[in-house]
Every structure is written in C-alpha cells, then in structure tokens.
Amino acid sequence: MYTSRLALAFIILLIISGCKTGINPPDPPKPGKRDYVWTIDTLSYPGSAQTLMRDIWASSASDVYVVGYDQVYGQMYHYNGSTWTSVKLAISQGGQIEPGFELNHIFGFNSNDIWVIGDRLRANALPPPDFIFKGLIIHYDGSVWREVPINHNSIMAAIWGSAPNDVWFSAVDGALFHYDGIQISRVQFDSSISVNTMHGISPNSLYAMGIRDVDTVEPEDTAQYVSLHYDGVQWKQLDSFLVYPGFIDDKFGIYDLWGVSDQEMFSVGRYLFLWNGVSWQTVRYTIIPYFKINGTRSNHVFAVGDANIIDHFNGSDWYRYREFLDQQKYAISVWCDESEVFVVSAGYGKTFIEHGQ
Numbered sequence: 117m118y119t120s121r122l123a124l125a126f127i128i129l130l131i132i133s134g135c136k137t138g139i140n141p142p143d144p145p146k147p148g149k150r151d152y153v154w155t156i157d158t159l160s161y162p163g164s165a166q167t168l169m170r171d172i173w174a175s176s177a178s179d180v181y182v183v184g185y186d187q188v189y190g191q192m193y194h195y196n197g198s199t200w201t202s203v204k205l206a207i208s209q210g211g212q213i214e215p216g217f218e219l220n221h222i223f224g225f226n227s228n229d230i231w232v233i234g235d236r237l238r239a240n241a242l243p244p245p246d247f248i249f250k251g252l253i254i255h256y257d258g259s260v261w262r263e264v265p266i267n268h269n270s271i272m273a274a275i276w277g278s279a280p281n282d283v284w285f286s287a288v289d290g291a292l293f294h295y296d297g298i299q300i301s302r303v304q305f306d307s308s309i310s311v312n313t314m315h316g317i318s319p320n321s322l323y324a325m326g327i328r329d330v331d332t333v334e335p336e337d338t339a340q341y342v343s344l345h346y347d348g349v350q351w352k353q354l355d356s357f358l359v360y361p362g363f364i365d366d367k368f369g370i371y372d373l374w375g376v377s378d379q380e381m382f383s384v385g386r387y388l389f390l391w392n393g394v395s396w397q398t399v400r401y402t403i404i405p406y407f408k409i410n411g412t413r414s415n416h417v418f419a420v421g422d423a424n425i426i427d428h429f430n431g432s433d434w435y436r437y438r439e440f441l442d443q444q445k446y447a448i449s450v451w452c453d454e455s456e457v458f459v460v461s462a463g464y465g466k467t468f469i470e471h472g473q
Contacts, residue, residue, distance in 0.1 A: 147430035148416025149455060152472030154439075157200055159193055159467040161186045169193065169460050169467040172449045173222040173230070177456040182449075183219035183232055184467065190219040190234055195458075200469070205254070205261055213263055217252050223275045223283075228258030233272035233285060251287055253300065266293065266300055276314040276322065284322065286311035305351060309342055315373035315381070320348030323381055323391070325370050330358070337361050341370050343383070343396065355396055368396040374409045374417070384409045384419055400427075400434055408449045416454070420447030424461050426470065440470060 159182070161167045169184035169191070178197030185191055190213075192203040205211040217236045224230035234252040251268040254261050266272075270289035277283035281297025290307030293300050309326040316322035324344040331338035338360040345354050357367045368389045375381030381391040382399075384406035390399045404422050411417035415431025424445040426437040440447075445463030447470075452458070459470040 145413065145415050145431065147432065148411070148413070148428065150428055150430055150435060152457065154437075154470060154472050157469040157471065159200060159469065160465075161188075161191055161202065164188060166465045167191065167467050168462050170219070170448055171221045172451045172458055172460050173224050174451050174453075174458070175224060175227040177453055177458075179227050180451065180458055181222055181224075181230065182460055182467070182469070183222045183234075185218040189215050190217045192219060192232070195469075203261070211261060213254060213261065219252075220272060221275050223277060224256075225277065225280055228256070229280050230256040231275055231277070231283060232256075232261075233275050235271040253285065264300060268293075268302075273310065273312050274314045274324070276316055278316055278319045278322075282319050284314055284316075286314065286324070286326075288312075309344070311344070312370070313372050315375060316346075317375070317378055317381075320346075321378055322346040323373050323375070324351075325368070325373060325383065327370070328356075331360075341368075343368050343391075354391075369406065371406065372408045374411060376411075376414050380414055382409050382417065382419075384421070388419055407447065410450045410452060412452060412454055416452070418450045418452055418457060418459070420450045420459055420461075422446045424463070426450075426459055 159167055164186035167186045169182040172182045174180040180195035181192060183192045189206055192205055193200050194203050205213045206215045208215055217234055219232050219234040222232045232254045236250045236252055237247050238250055240246055240248045248269050249271045251266050251270055251272045253264045253266050255264050268287060268291060270287040272285060273288045274286040283295040285293040288310050290310050292303050292305035294303050309328045311324045311326040314324045326342050328340040328342055330340045340356055340358050342356045343354040344351050355367050357365055366386050369383030369385030371385050373383050379393040383389045386405045387398050388400035388406060389396045404425050406419045406421035409419045417429040419427045424440050424442045424447050426440050426447055428435050445461050447459050447461045449460040457472040461468040461470060
C-alpha cells in the first residue's frame with residue numbers, strides 16, 4: 117500500500133510540475149523585412165518613345181520577369197540577379213511569336229513553367245469595327261516561348277493557377293478559360309462579368325473581382341463591381357456595389373487580390389480591404405489608390421499604387437516608403453520574397469524597377 121501511495125504521489129508531483137513549467141508557446145511570426153537598401157533600374161527599349169511594363173513575376177530574386185509593351189510591340193525583360201536583358205519574343209527578334217502583340221500579365225510556377233497573357237490588334241475581315249483584338253497566351257517551358265492557341269476575339273485580362281494542370285484565364289468580354297494540363301477550354305461563366313483579377317488559395321478556393329455592365333443607355337456611366345468565389349464546383353457572388361456619377365461606395369478593392377487563407381484575403385482599389393471569411397472590411401484608407409498587392413505571408417505584404425506609393429505591412433502596422441513618392445509616376449506591380457522586393461513603376465515614358473535588398 118505504501119508503495120502504491122508513493123507512486124501516486126510521484127505521478128501527481130509530475131503533473132503539477134508539468135503544469136507549472138509547461139511547454140513554452142511558439143514564438144510569434146517574425147515581422148517581414150522593412151529596412152531595405154534600394155536601387156533603381158531604368159528599362160527603356162532603344163528607339164521607343166515609351167516603354168511600359170505592366171506586371172512582374174519571379175521564381176527567385178535572380179530569375180525575375182517583367183512584361184508590357186513599347187510603341188512597336190510587346191516587350192519582356194529578364195533579371196538574372198545582376199542585369200536586365202530584353203527577351204526576344206517576336207519572330208523579327210529571333211523568337212517564335214508573330215509581331216503585333218502586347219503583354220498584360222505574367223504568372224508562373226517555376227523557372228520552366230511560365231504563362232503570359234496579352235492581345236493582338238488585327239484588321240477585321242468583316243467591319244465594322246475596322247480592327248479587333250484577339251486574345252494571346254504564350255508559355256515558357258524553360259527553353260522556348262511559344263504561343264498557345266486560343267481562338268478568342270478579346271483582350272486577355274487575368275491569370276492565376278494553383279498547379280501546372282490548374283490554370284485560369286479571363287478575357288475582358290466576360291469569357292473565362294481553364295487549362296487542365298492538356299488543353300485550354302472555355303468554361304461556363306456569367307459573361308456579363310468581366311473578371312480583371314484573380315487569386316486563389318487552392319483548386320477549390322479561387323477569388324476574383326470583376327465589373328458587370330448594367331447600363332445600356334447612353335451615356336453608359338453606371339457599372340456594378342462584383343466580388344466572386346469559386347469553390348471547386350461553381351462560382352458565387354460574395355458582394356457587389358454600384359458606381360455612377362457622383363456616387364462611389366467601395367465595399368472592396370477592384371484592382372488586385374492577394375491572400376494566404378479564406379479568412380485573410382486582401383483586395384486593393386481606392387482603399388485596402390480584407391476578406392475575413394464572412395465580409396469585406398476596410399483596413400486602410402488612403403487618398404491615393406492602390407493598384408497591386410503581393411506578399412509571402414500575412415505579416416510581409418506590399419501594396420503599391422498611384423503617385424508611386426509603396427506601402428508595407430509587417431503584421432502590426434503599415435509603413436510608406438515616402439522617398440519614392442512622385443506625382444508623375446505610378447507603381448503598377450510588385451513581387452517579393454523574404455529578403456528582396458521589386459516594384460515596377462512607370463512614368464516619363466519609361467519603366468523603373470525599384471529594387472530593395
């Protein structure tokens with residue numbers, strides 16, 4: 117009996133001791149880097165009065181692509197960690213893409229699997245109109261940039277994918293396409309909505325922003341902005357708001373999306389908003405609109421926009437890099453990893469890459 121009581125007392129002592137000391141709680145996530153040393157590179161295609169890069173994507177800080185156009189045709193530049201060089205896409209440059217195109221957005225999974233969307237302006241065989249836009253999709257396999265056929269007369273507007281066999285594309289006329297690893301097919305979708313940006317969490321959770329034309333009487337000055345979600349089966353509308361002369365009541369950002377979960381999805385527009393899983397909440401007011409948002413985790417997020425604003429969120433507060441403010445420029449895209457950030461800005465007929473290390 118004595119032995120049993122002694123054993124019981126020993127067990128109780130261990131429990132009490134464990135309760136007192138316990139296991140140390142995990143350290144809070146480290147705030148995202150903010151103290152960068154900045155340099156600025158200028159991209160200006162020879163002989164062109166304007167070089168405008170619209171989007172950026174990278175597999176690493178030494179494998180960075182920007183896409184856009186100049187006064188002649190679409191342009192792409194690549195950064196190898198030290199130097200920016202023009203990527204020769206057009207046949208006239210030694211590439212495989214027929215000339216007369218513009219590039220709008222870029223998205224990739226790794227250095228050997230990259231997608232770019234854009235458009236071509238072609239003479240219409242049956243006018244009017246005299247000219248029509250044709251959608252353009254090109255893909256890089258690590259060796260060659262090739263055009264992927266898509267017979268659609270509209271500008272390609274947005275792209276996002278969860279995996280190499282799950283890539284989404286949208287066009288400004290309301291068409292939506294999906295790539296399953298074999299082919300690109302048009303999917304059933306409300307074509308009255310023009311999706312302009314997409315970002316997802318998984319194959320079964322994709323968010324999108326779009327605009328629905330609800331005004332068919334001249335002047336067409338009323339629009340409805342919609343927030344959408346795809347659950348792997350169907351698209352559903354999360355929220356919407358109207359914009360017409362003298363009235364704007366933004367409920368969410370209309371220009372870009374980025375997030376890490378279904379309870380933490382950012383959108384940017386006139387303000388900065390957060391989807392908490394139930395509704396959109398305004399988290400940052402600003403008199404200068406945002407155009408793009410990107411990050412690596414919830415406490416390392418960059419939002420950029422008009423007047424070349426570059427704002428950073430480290431998990432506790434937002435900080436603005438005021439040294440870059442310029443009313444003649446605008447920041448149009450951003451990419452970052454844990455140690456470096458690239459901001460694509462435009463102004464004065466040139467493209468500037470603000471690079472923080």
